[in-house]
Amino acid sequence: MKAWRQPAIWINLALVFALGAATxxxxxxxxxxxxxxxxxxxxxxxxxxxxxxxxxxxSFGHIVFFGLGGYTGFYLISQQRWSxxxxxxxxxxxxxxxxxxxxxAILRLRGAYFALATIGINEAARAFVNNFQPFxxxxxxxxxxxxxxxxxxxxxxxxxxxxLMWLAAxxxxxxxxxVKRSRxxxxxxxxxxxxxxxxxxxxxxxxxKTLAFIISAFFPGIIGTLFLFKNGNVxxxxxxxxxMSIETLVMIMLGGQGTVLGPALGxxxxxxxxxxxxxxxxxxxxxxxxxxxxxxxxxxxxxAGIVGWLRARFPIxxxxxx
Amino acid sequence: MPGNLLPSIVDGLLLGxxxxxxxxxxxxxxxxxxVINLSHGAxxxxxxxxxxxxFTALGVNPYLGVLAVAALGFILGYVMxxxxxxxxxxxxxxxxxxxxxxxxxxxxxxxxxxxxxxPHTINYSLGSLSAGPLTVQxxxxxxxxxxxxxxxxxxxxxxxxxxxxxxxxVANNRAAAELMGIPTTAVLAFSxxxxxxxxxxxxxxxxxxxxxTILTGDLYQSKAFVICVLxxLGxxxxxxxxxxxxxxxxxVxxxxxPVSWVPVLEFGLFVLVLLFRPTGLLGxx
Numbered sequence: 001m002k003a004w005r006q007p008a009i010w011i012n013l014a015l016v017f018a019l020g021a022a023t024x025x026x027x028x029x030x031x032x033x034x035x036x037x038x039x040x041x042x043x044x045x046x047x048x049x050x051x052x053x054x055x056x057x058x059s060f061g062h063i064v065f066f067g068l069g070g071y072t073g074f075y076l077i078s079q080q081r082w083s084x085x086x087x088x089x090x091x092x093x094x095x096x097x098x099x100x101x102x103x104x105a106i107l108r109l110r111g112a113y114f115a116l117a118t119i120g121i122n123e124a125a126r127a128f129v130n131n132f133q134p135f136x137x138x139x140x141x142x143x144x145x146x147x148x149x150x151x152x153x154x155x156x157x158x159x160x161x162x163x164l165m166w167l168a169a170x171x172x173x174x175x176x177x178x179v180k181r182s183r184x185x186x187x188x189x190x191x192x193x194x195x196x197x198x199x200x201x202x203x204x205x206x207x208x209k210t211l212a213f214i215i216s217a218f219f220p221g222i223i224g225t226l227f228l229f230k231n232g233n234v235x236x237x238x239x240x241x242x243x244m245s246i247e248t249l250v251m252i253m254l255g256g257q258g259t260v261l262g263p264a265l266g267x268x269x270x271x272x273x274x275x276x277x278x279x280x281x282x283x284x285x286x287x288x289x290x291x292x293x294x295x296x297x298x299x300x301x302x303x304a305g306i307v308g309w310l311r312a313r314f315p316i317x318x319x320x321x322x
Numbered sequence: 323m324p325g326n327l328l329p330s331i332v333d334g335l336l337l338g339x340x341x342x343x344x345x346x347x348x349x350x351x352x353x354x355x356x357v358i359n360l361s362h363g364a365x366x367x368x369x370x371x372x373x374x375x376x377f378t379a380l381g382v383n384p385y386l387g388v389l390a391v392a393a394l395g396f397i398l399g400y401v402m403x404x405x406x407x408x409x410x411x412x413x414x415x416x417x418x419x420x421x422x423x424x425x426x427x428x429x430x431x432x433x434x435x436x437x438x439x440x441p442h443t444i445n446y447s448l449g450s451l452s453a454g455p456l457t458v459q460x461x462x463x464x465x466x467x468x469x470x471x472x473x474x475x476x477x478x479x480x481x482x483x484x485x486x487x488x489x490x491x492v493a494n495n496r497a498a499a500e501l502m503g504i505p506t507t508a509v510l511a512f513s514x515x516x517x518x519x520x521x522x523x524x525x526x527x528x529x530x531x532x533x534x535t536i537l538t539g540d541l542y543q544s545k546a547f548v549i550c551v552l553x554x555l556g557x558x559x560x561x562x563x564x565x566x567x568x569x570x571x572x573x574v575x576x577x578x579x580p581v582s583w584v585p586v587l588e589f590g591l592f593v594l595v596l597l598f599r600p601t602g603l604l605g606x607x
Binding site (some may be wrong): 056250253285286291 | 356358406409410413414415416417419420421423424425426427428430431432434435544547548551580582583584585586589590592593596597600
């Protein structure tokens with residue numbers, strides 16, 4: 001396929017591959033933790049970008065799929081003694097199924113109404129899990145420590161989850177690129193520009209939107225399971241933080257919505273910035289305010305994000321930045 | 323058990339009026355400029371803290387303090403409009419959502435650093451009123467009365483004054499209003515200030531009977547979304563009615579199931595109304 005001969009995607013994949021490989025070679029615990037979080041956000045931002053960047057539907061509820069998928073996977077591991085691999089897959093599938101059902105309903109809403117509905121769904125999901133006894137209600141669940149033995153002890157289990165997160169991030173990038181370059185992706189972008197016109201031109205908008213929603217929800221389900229498995233316990237407050245949805249939005253905006261590299265780059269940049277702010281004694285307490293200020297400046301002055309700005313400013317870069 | 327139900331219905335309704343004012347501000351901003359103000363809750367919380375400091379540090383009566391809070395809320399909104407909203411008013415709605423949300427992050431971030439997130443309360447009481455099985459806190463009664471007064475004042479302002487008519491004209495058709503010589507930027511900034519004034523004032527009213535932290539505002543913001551959607555976004559009367567419905571639900575639901583189910587039902591209802599009657603139960607205006 002011609003799309004795969006473009007250098008852009010390979011540069012992108014090589015970057016993420018190198019990050020993970022370097023971590024594996026150096027074998028340092030702190031580096032692994034940093035990279036795990038970074039790759040997690042790369043995955044979350046890139047998957048949300050399929051809905052938000054390509055299709056133009058802003059979701060404040062991306063974390064619902066992270067939370068519910070993760071809860072499902074965690075439930076299977078901790079209560080049903082499943083292995084991590086099928087549990088993560090089922091977590092992703094449950095998130096995708098939920099997205100399919102929700103999407104049929106709320107994707108009929110356009111613009112700000114859709115965004116509002118996703119805020120409502122996020123709150124409803126958290127409140128529901130808080131009351132849902134099989135998932136432990138407000139106290140949540142935890143993994144019996146013995147479970148980690150199956151994965152070669154706790155340390156080895158941490159490395160295994162890291163490798164899985166790394167692979168997931170790579171797969172998400174490939175999927176994101178494949179969607180963007182496909183006929184289906186073109187349909188999504190047509191919907192983003194003008195949904196009515198897209199439908200007249202023969203794009204089956206309801207189906208395409210729902211499918212985009214399903215794809216973008218599948219990955220957070222897997223990521224959620226991996227994250228919670230590594231954590232060892234789960235509470236509704238951890239799994240459904242509206243804050244995390246918003247941070248993911250900030251990352252996409254920072255890097256450039258609608259591009260493949262943008263969300264990954266934005267996730268890395270935001271994560272670095274936050275780590276710096278959190279560890280610096282001067283800004284520690286103000287990190288949220290600084291993140292807000294950064295977001296405001298981006299929205300007001302470079303709404304296309306870093307990658308979008310570079311592409312517009314330096315046409316030559318359009319060959320390598322996708 | 324009607325004996326138990328009646329007080330909670332009355333409490334819920336009284337609270338509903340105050341919820342209505344929070345939603346009124348959100349609805350006004352949406353109605354005039356089609357911006358969902360995601361910093362509404364943060365400003366509500368600022369209203370609570372302003373009342374708190376006026377009361378504890380200067381000994382100002384909370385109901386007198388409301389006037390100062392209203393002025394501060396208006397100025398804050400006016401400035402905020404010019405800094406954060408004016409540039410994105412015609413951009414895709416994502417920009418205004420994120421711009422107002424970033425203001426929310428800034429306010430919450432700075433306030434958390436200064437005030438921490440520990441709960442504050444205002445020790446102020448107006449005694450209580452009893453009638454048969456019914457006992458109503460004086461502060462709640464005052465809050466409800468103030469809320470009704472504010473809603474009436476807003477209605478009068480929008481229909482009886484020059485500026486109010488200009489606001490309605492801009493909400494109706496911004497380009498046409500501009501052609502008729504209405505200074506739209508000034509009117510939009512004024513309306514935004516009016517919306518944040520409502521947020522700050524409702525915060526001031528709530529702070530007299532509930533403990534609060536800087537994060538509490540987000541809770542009322544979420545409720546305001548639910549209310550606006552129930553009553554129809556951009557419909558001021560709907561906002562008050564929606565507030566009453568929500569207050570009533572909060573009063574009645576705990577009689578039948580654990581309190582923790584209230585948000586599930588509220589947000590479930592919210593999504594359902596969005597789906598089946600996106601113009602609200604009363605229809606949008």
